[in-house]
Amino acid sequence: MTAIVGTLRMAGASTRQLLRSSEVWTTMVLFPGALLAILWLFSGLRFEGAREAIPLMDLWVTGMGVLSVALGNGHAFLANIATWKAGGVLKRISVTPITPGQLIIGEVIPRAVMGMITILGFLVVGGALGADIRIGPEIIAVIPVMAMVTFIGISVAFIIAGLTRTPQNANALDSAISFPLYLFTGAMFPLSAFPGWLEAAARFIPYTGLIATVRGIVLDGRPLTDFGPELAIPAAWMVLLVLVAARVYRFVK
Amino acid sequence: MIERTQLAVEVRDLVKVYPRPGGGMLRALHGISFEVAAGEFFGFLGPNGAGKTTALEIIEGIRKPTSGEVRVLGIDPRWELDKVKRVMGVQLQAASYLSLLTIEEILDLFGSFYPKRRSPAELLETVGLLDKRKAYVRQLSGGQQRRFSVAAALVNDPQVIFLDEPTTGLDPHMRHSLWELLRRLNQEEGKTIVLTTHYMEEAELLAERVAILDQGQIRAIDTPRALIAGLDGMGHIEFAASQAVDTSELAGLSGVAGAVAKNGSNFSGRLGPATYELAVTEPKTAVTALLHWAEGSGAELRGLEVVPGTLEDVFLQLTGRELRE
Numbered sequence: 001m002t003a004i005v006g007t008l009r010m011a012g013a014s015t016r017q018l019l020r021s022s023e024v025w026t027t028m029v030l031f032p033g034a035l036l037a038i039l040w041l042f043s044g045l046r047f048e049g050a051r052e053a054i055p056l057m058d059l060w061v062t063g064m065g066v067l068s069v070a071l072g073n074g075h076a077f078l079a080n081i082a083t084w085k086a087g088g089v090l091k092r093i094s095v096t097p098i099t100p101g102q103l104i105i106g107e108v109i110p111r112a113v114m115g116m117i118t119i120l121g122f123l124v125v126g127g128a129l130g131a132d133i134r135i136g137p138e139i140i141a142v143i144p145v146m147a148m149v150t151f152i153g154i155s156v157a158f159i160i161a162g163l164t165r166t167p168q169n170a171n172a173l174d175s176a177i178s179f180p181l182y183l184f185t186g187a188m189f190p191l192s193a194f195p196g197w198l199e200a201a202a203r204f205i206p207y208t209g210l211i212a213t214v215r216g217i218v219l220d221g222r223p224l225t226d227f228g229p230e231l232a233i234p235a236a237w238m239v240l241l242v243l244v245a246a247r248v249y250r251f252v253k
Numbered sequence: 254m255i256e257r258t259q260l261a262v263e264v265r266d267l268v269k270v271y272p273r274p275g276g277g278m279l280r281a282l283h284g285i286s287f288e289v290a291a292g293e294f295f296g297f298l299g300p301n302g303a304g305k306t307t308a309l310e311i312i313e314g315i316r317k318p319t320s321g322e323v324r325v326l327g328i329d330p331r332w333e334l335d336k337v338k339r340v341m342g343v344q345l346q347a348a349s350y351l352s353l354l355t356i357e358e359i360l361d362l363f364g365s366f367y368p369k370r371r372s373p374a375e376l377l378e379t380v381g382l383l384d385k386r387k388a389y390v391r392q393l394s395g396g397q398q399r400r401f402s403v404a405a406a407l408v409n410d411p412q413v414i415f416l417d418e419p420t421t422g423l424d425p426h427m428r429h430s431l432w433e434l435l436r437r438l439n440q441e442e443g444k445t446i447v448l449t450t451h452y453m454e455e456a457e458l459l460a461e462r463v464a465i466l467d468q469g470q471i472r473a474i475d476t477p478r479a480l481i482a483g484l485d486g487m488g489h490i491e492f493a494a495s496q497a498v499d500t501s502e503l504a505g506l507s508g509v510a511g512a513v514a515k516n517g518s519n520f521s522g523r524l525g526p527a528t529y530e531l532a533v534t535e536p537k538t539a540v541t542a543l544l545h546w547a548e549g550s551g552a553e554l555r556g557l558e559v560v561p562g563t564l565e566d567v568f569l570q571l572t573g574r575e576l577r578e
Contacts, residue, residue: 087349
């Protein structure tokens, strides 16, 4: 069996599991739907900053949409692997020729696809509800960005699962990490509203550049190639997080 | 099929030391060595915490030894784990499976990881679960889950099968049906089986050779028959008496090595009617002596039974403790 065949087999099994789970509805329909409904309540409001005034709907549909897909996906995946680890699923897989890398990529593929479909749907519905989203061919450029978002979210999940001993501890650590991300990545408030030092620091959070890129593509219609500097930091994070995940994550407790 | 003269498993001076959570070190294995021939049914008998699972998981490549050497069909799992994984089948003591795949899908998925594989339908037929092929693992009973985990260990048609306490928690009927399956795999398909258990009857019935493991050390290793034959006390005599009996009198009889009163009495003299168990070195002499004693003392013996020695007795003799303490 080649590494690719094994990975695709795992991806197929993960897809089948996802489609049979309630998670797919929660992550793709219920949660984004509820979030959009809440955001719509604020569709008439604008964020008045010192340098700019931005409709909240534009800011939140793009920022919170991206982040909630990443964190929702990571959270659901973390719940899965923490349970697999505690229950011995991973130990059982470890005695087969499948490697942790194949398992990780096999899980990432269907979730990345799910994340892309969700964010595209979120942006389209957000646009219909009043956000100034450009619904055209340029929206396709969001797909590779969402693949990075998913990869980072799942790598973080693997690291959390590697560092914690029980699903409960994993959940607590995940929640502790997630909440500040909404505040500091520019998902809820524009970075330009932050104090200078905080704005500079926030650019080093892996999701910040990804959110800025999605915004630039769907709100301003800029091409993906404009976002080299914004994507460089998350790309570096992605490599680092995968290496750390492979180091701290073990099949066996 | 592989030659019986070939070695399926070789273990030399295996040591495993774990750091204790509160500090210090726990020596789980103290340099154990043994060999299993290809086609042999080998049993590891010992109480919980004896080091059986640690030893097995090192051989399977799940854990790394502190020192010592392991070979599975001549392959060292430390350096060529992938090769070992292809020729071995593993049933873990506690394992779960992907919860939203049916058992047939799980076997199909696991089988796809190997160059050589058996069809899910054939495996499910072998373990008597073909009619449950569309069920999830959680929908199976405890016994069915154990049988499924044996089927999952066979997906790659392995030459060597490692089973970690496969019948723990099963009712006697389920246990017997799994024993039949394992015997068939060993005798009809020529699979080498290494099994851990704390059920002495399981080791005695299934294993050609048994290693008795206690506190990380192999105390004895031989065929069950040879181990039992090596007992100082060859067996037991059990009986109920119509009147209370002083066990010291019984222990003094010819051919008797020791006597205890049962039924929860710790016997300190004449506590009333009880059943008694005599450890005997020469059953024939002991029975004769007991009958003479009963005649002389006027005690009426009921349900007198001569019970041959078991691996439980071997364990007791080797370690001074009961197997299930």
